[in-house]
Amino acid sequence: MSKQQVVTIKGTKDGLILRLDDQCAYSDLLEELGKKAQDPGLEGAVEVQIHTGSRYCSDQAAKEIIQIVQSAGHLRVSKIQSDVITMEECNQRVQERQSETYIGIVRSGQEVRAKGDLVVIGDVNPNGHVSAAGSIYILGRLKGKAHAGNAGNREAVIAASWLEATHLMIADQMETMTDELAILSEHPEMECAYLHTNGVIAIDRLQDLRLLRPGLSTFKGGC
Amino acid sequence: MGEAIVITSGKGGVGKTTSSANLGTALALQGKKVCLVDTDIGLRNLDVILGLENRIIYDLVDVIEGRCRIQQALVKDKRFEDRLFLLPAAQTTDKNAVTPEQMKDLITELKRDYDYILIDCPAGIEQGYKNAVAGADRAIVVTTPEISAVRDADRIIGLLEQEDIEPPKLIINRIRRNLINSGDTLDVNDITSHLSIDLLGIVLDDENVISSSNRGEPVVMDPNNPAALGYRNIARRILGESVPLMSVDTGKPGFFSKLKLLFTK
Ligand SMILES: Nc1ncnc2c1ncn2[C@@H]1O[C@H](COP(=O)(O)OP(=O)(O)OP(=O)(O)O)[C@@H](O)[C@H]1O
Numbered sequence: 330m331s332k333q334q335v336v337t338i339k340g341t342k343d344g345l346i347l348r349l350d351d352q353c354a355y356s357d358l359l360e361e362l363g364k365k366a367q368d369p370g371l372e373g374a375v376e377v378q379i380h381t382g383s384r385y386c387s388d389q390a391a392k393e394i395i396q397i398v399q400s401a402g403h404l405r406v407s408k409i410q411s412d413v414i415t416m417e418e419c420n421q422r423v424q425e426r427q428s429e430t431y432i433g434i435v436r437s438g439q440e441v442r443a444k445g446d447l448v449v450i451g452d453v454n455p456n457g458h459v460s461a462a463g464s465i466y467i468l469g470r471l472k473g474k475a476h477a478g479n480a481g482n483r484e485a486v487i488a489a490s491w492l493e494a495t496h497l498m499i500a501d502q503m504e505t506m507t508d509e510l511a512i513l514s515e516h517p518e519m520e521c522a523y524l525h526t527n528g529v530i531a532i533d534r535l536q537d538l539r540l541l542r543p544g545l546s547t548f549k550g551g552c
Numbered sequence: 553m554g555e556a557i558v559i560t561s562g563k564g565g566v567g568k569t570t571s572s573a574n575l576g577t578a579l580a581l582q583g584k585k586v587c588l589v590d591t592d593i594g595l596r597n598l599d600v601i602l603g604l605e606n607r608i609i610y611d612l613v614d615v616i617e618g619r620c621r622i623q624q625a626l627v628k629d630k631r632f633e634d635r636l637f638l639l640p641a642a643q644t645t646d647k648n649a650v651t652p653e654q655m656k657d658l659i660t661e662l663k664r665d666y667d668y669i670l671i672d673c674p675a676g677i678e679q680g681y682k683n684a685v686a687g688a689d690r691a692i693v694v695t696t697p698e699i700s701a702v703r704d705a706d707r708i709i710g711l712l713e714q715e716d717i718e719p720p721k722l723i724i725n726r727i728r729r730n731l732i733n734s735g736d737t738l739d740v741n742d743i744t745s746h747l748s749i750d751l752l753g754i755v756l757d758d759e760n761v762i763s764s765s766n767r768g769e770p771v772v773m774d775p776n777n778p779a780a781l782g783y784r785n786i787a788r789r790i791l792g793e794s795v796p797l798m799s800v801d802t803g804k805p806g807f808f809s810k811l812k813l814l815f816t817k
């Protein structure tokens with residue numbers, strides 16, 4: 330039994346992939362991973378991806394695996410991928426793909442929340458608050474607070490016909506729109522806010538959104 | 553069956569009581585039968601502005617708690633024969649003495665005898681506000697051209713939109729010509745587009761408003777006063793007339809002509 334390969338290494342142009350057997354005992358897997366990680370033959374290879382196949386990988390397990398693989402010092406886990414997710418995660422993903430629409434003005438003291446994307450047809454006035462697990466699209470003036478990706482989605486964006494929010498939040502990043510902020514424009518028409526790869530919120534013209542977040546477009550087919 | 557209109561603002565001191573007194577008087581001048589209801593329990597002053605303070609015997613809480621009948625508590629303004637009455641607020645009791653249900657019953661009863669019931673709402677969004685709004689068929693929101701007042705108006709409009717009443721209309725009070733000319737104040741257009749509700753009218757800032765309130769004679773009784781003109785126009789719009797918005801002589805031609813004025817009954 331112990332002769333069987335439970336960790337197979339595959340080299341690709343994007344780096345190494347460690348394919349973990351999904352039938353053996355988890356403890357055997359960790360042991361074997363530990364040995365493989367120390368393998369001097371792997372010297373110099375930096376990025377590794379881990380595929381767990383049909384084995385469910387909990388957050389706890391993911392942490393353990395990353396810790397073991399990285400303990401040797403020369404490997405870095407860029408991604409852990411599993412073919413299975415829980416029902417709960419699945420439902421959440423479905424909800425996050427759905428879009429809710431609010432028609433009206435979000436006035437001072439009011440809060441509108443969505444489990445997926447949020448479309449507001451109307452203004453968000455100062456002290457008004459819109460929040461969504463997905464992206465927020467406002468056909469109107471955003472003059473209050475907006476929080477996109479409120480469950481941690483860093484790909485979420487905030488787009489508005491007129492973007493002069495007091496507070497912008499994406500995932501766990503927040504930006505207060507004070508006058509000193511360089512990203513603010515004189516004429517904030519048709520703009521979108523997103524998390525830049527450097528981890529801070531950036532604002533760009535709305536027409537750049539399809540380049541910045543190609544994944545947001547769900548439209549299939551040519552036109 | 554009359555119509556009950558609550559006059560509210562969120563922020564204090566922007567002119568709810570002044571507007572209630574003047575609109576009530578203006579409607580009475582137009583021949584309507586009007587009852588003003590002061591719901592600012594503990595801080596009443598509608599009676600003072602109307603000059604009726606000395607004639608109060610019973611108040612709103614006395615009526616609600618059954619110590620007297622409505623007719624006994626109503627104070628008649630003798631200047632208008634049988635057309636203008638005031639139901640004063642209690643000065644002593646606390647505002648939790650009244651519930652929204654009781655207010656609703658009271659206003660419903662008044663609607664049988666009067667064309668218009670104007671309800672002067674206290675500042676804030678607590679119990680007093682809830683009582684004032686309870687019996688109303690529609691609402692007027694008063695603001696001044698200041699950011700803080702406009703913010704609070706926005707909050708109140710949000711709350712009013714949850715109620716089962718017509719969309720509220722806006723009065724912008726205390727507009728100052730010189731500040732508009734120098735660009736040091738929010739302009740009427742900015743305010744109405746920010747709040748996105750219909751404008752019922754504007755009232756200029758005028759020192760006679762204060763002096764006439766002190767004399768117990770609402771300024772609207774002086775036909776030549778500029779603030780009075782604003783109130784008279786608003787009263788006519790409440791009655792369903794379409795009256796063009798008065799100009800504030802800003803030196804910018806066409807400034808107010810941009811404004812949409814929609815007030816249809
Ligand atoms: N158009 C005006 N021009 C000049 N002064 C005005 C005008 N309107 C109101 N005022 C003054 O502003 C002050 C506050 O007005 P008022 O009492 O009507 O406000 P309110 O909204 O009822 O206040 P509260 O929230 O305390 O009930 C008063 O002294 C009044 O005379």
Ligand SMILES: [Mg+2]
Binds near residue numbers: 568672673
């Ligand atoms: Mg008052």
